[in-house]
Amino acid sequence: MRARRSCNQFLRSASGGLILTIAVIFILASARVSVGQKSASSFVISNARVFDGEKIITGATVVVSDGKIAAVGPKIATPSDAQIIDATGDTLMPGLIDSHVHIWTRDVLASALAFGVTTELDMFMRWRQAMHWKEQESKGAFDVADFRTAGTCVTSPAGHGTEEGFPIPTINTPEEAAAFVDARIAEGSDYIKIMYNFGDNYSVMSRETMAAVVRAAHKRGKLVLVHIGSYEGAIEAIEAGADGLAHLPHDRPPAKEFGTFVKAHHAFVETTLAIPRFLFGNDGGGDTIVDDPLLAPYLLTSDTGLLKGIAPVKAQVHGMILHHIQQLRNPTPFEIRERESLKGIAPDQYEAFSNAEETLCLLDRAGVPILVGTDAANGATAGALMHAELDTVVKAGLSPVEALTDATSVPAKIFSLNDRGRIAPGLRADLLLVRGDPTVDIGATKDIVAIWKQGVRFDRDAFRESIAQRNEAWRFGRGWWPWSDLRFGGNSKVHVSVTEGGPDHASGTMSIEGNVKSGIAEPFAGVMYFPVGWGFSPVNYSGVKDLSFWARGNGGSYGIS
Template sequence: MFRQTALGGLAAALLASTALADPVAITGVRLIDGTGADPVENAVIVIEDGVITAAGADVDVPEGADIRDHDGATVIPGLISAHNHVGMVDGMDAGGHNYTREIIEGELAQYRRYGVTTTTSLGNNPTLFLEIREDAQAGRLDGADLYGTYQGIGAPDGAPPIDVTDDQIHRPRTADEARAAVDGMAEAGGDLVKIWMDDLHGDAERLTPEVYTAVIETAHGHGLRVAAHVHDLEEAEAMIAAGADILAHGIRDAEVSASFAAELAERGTWYIPTLQLDEATFVWADAPDWTEEPFVRAGMHPDLIATVEQADWREATLGEDGTDRARQALAMNQRNLAILHQAGVPIGFGTDSGATPLRVIGVAEHRELELMVEAGLSPMDALVIATADSARLLDLDDRGTLEPGRRADLVILSGNPLDDIANTRTIVEVWQRGEAVSSEIAAQEE
């Protein structure tokens, strides 16, 4: 009896606190709502219980509202990454042994501080992932919300070429092994199935058609969509023909044809360019001014800062074959993004940040926006891709835009990103589920 009463009392208290919570109103802002609609000046955003109830210029501030005036600031939806990784890196150390709750919670906090309120760990996730994902989605963690794929399917002696533990990946040799692996992953949980299709610049065997066809068919049988790691056009074509739903990287060896673009658009295949991935290979060695900004340094592990400040490391990096290859890959990736976006292919937002020490969580996402604009997309296009479109890619209809009924995951900026996309770095506050959860990252240099 006592137990029942206590529970009843707790439930009543929770209900009461919910019912009595005052609405919050963010006032005086330029609203970029993520739908691609023109920005609204002097807008009001009303939030109740973590959800937006009204947003626009003609919105009345409700009586008793907690008013947060941000006159002259710009508000965008929280960024949504559809391709990154967690638990792979600790400073300059990379590998599956970094898959710990402590490291991952730190990474999720960093994503959120940089305005990425939802992330997707696309592969190499052992069982611990399922637990952390559940905690994140229930709002029990101080960090970005987390989606992703349990484990993944790689080639027996090939991609991914990274140090992962046996419980992070399957490397099936036959269709039967592939089906068993996908059955096991689907039963455990996760949002998508990840497959690696890459000959690593000709150095490794790719998955065979027998195996990848079995993976995709089995995943679809479980109602799970398949995200395919690809690098070359030939790999992307094979994945499309076999029915993959998402190309998780841009095509970087050759320009795509108009017919290929039309096919992706018609099938509605998602394309996540991950432009920053190749830039990360050389940019710390090139060391342009932005790499030294406080906003960027604040996201870098001290060991990474110590590394990139060594002149001999920078020189050695610039001399590597992979560096020139990465520059060419980035240029081709940007060209293909422009073609595919123009053709109406749905584009997702992701960087592969967190997969290696040089791909800096949060920083990579702001650079990705700049690289998309450099490729020819408008700042508005880039923002829609990084918010509403990536929510759609993840099948999340509760976030991604600042419209009534959506979660109040948002970023308040002092600068206008439509004037200069680099203004997404002028973070004043990040909000998640209707609460301000962090403020300015580091003072910006003039």
């Protein structure tokens, strides 16, 4: 097959039955991992140091059967037909729970699981996607983390949340609260997320409206979290009856009584400190994740670029960065969010990260429930940021055991996830096995041996290979992805490689090898192209008359769609 493409890039197939797919308008896409999606068999993890979500058990045996934990203890009889996994020197813990993410793409869920985060608590996403992915989860999606969601956030016209590039409903008055909350619940919201104050660049709902939303949600049995951007906003949200704060306030040092105030109101607080630490701290930015050999092989090139962009920014260069982003003619959704975030940063915030650390320790001493959350919103950053978040809260003053508790059993209890968060008989076998002892050295959480979701072992090697393939295709040009029917229940495979140069003075050549097998009605393997570089973004091609490219095959059967 040959076709002319304006940039003269060359595609070569090395096996028959290959399909080249060009996606020019909104398409659902994600990394695919072969995980053997089948009923979990029995297995035994022996000689493990077990952190059960609350305490440490040494030299323990954990028996898993049919996706659940059957027994835990130092002296446990093991089934004669069970697979035995020797965990000598390793630590077994519950799968991590990230209490604050934004699931804009399915990659967020896939990457989370690859880094040992088995449950994601979303704090604002497109509700239709949430419904679709929940349906997939109900059928057994073992290649992605489980999740709960706030769905559409509750915000005022021109309030924080309206800048994401798609329309959302907004609320104006307290009288609208009951109907507004009912609409969110009908869309599938598991809890309610309110956007309250966020700097001077967004409108803010009244305290009366916020309080009315809280009352309406509580009447319907839903937890309420409030996004705050200041210490004052945190106090107002808790006084309004909010169950939790979605962030730690850090615009000024906390008053001594703040901890007892939050505790008296039975509220919890989410951390979200890693990104502020990268921006305002003194020990490096997101490149510390990119450069970590335990994390790097599982990161997409597109996400490493985002992480490297989260770098220490001092007050003197704040204005230059903001000016640069404001001059962009066609900013990406990420650049829009970055622009709005920078507009909301006051110069004194560059010296204020220590305020958040002090607030965290104050709340912890007061006995306020702390939930570890990252505020991750993009692909591979979701899982990787969780390990940075754990490291950050430990450096701030929490013990490793406290940090792990706050990332497992505490959020499970707060969000009534009664089937997970601990290693105990009858609970889901959502498990993370790591080398070393993270209850002493929190960095050990990154040295992952194995991950199980409901007793099914996640194929981390296959995930790493899929990331490598996507990164290889990215070398050919932004927006190119290897793609096959694995995502749709097939078993076809594709392998891409990129070299410099090519026919007709091409800058690069991508070779595509495929093995198309049966398994679904229309099996396929090949590559996909997203004009904006990633999926889930519409492209207006109404003014484009032609789309030209060229490729060469080996005489097999090919297709373009």
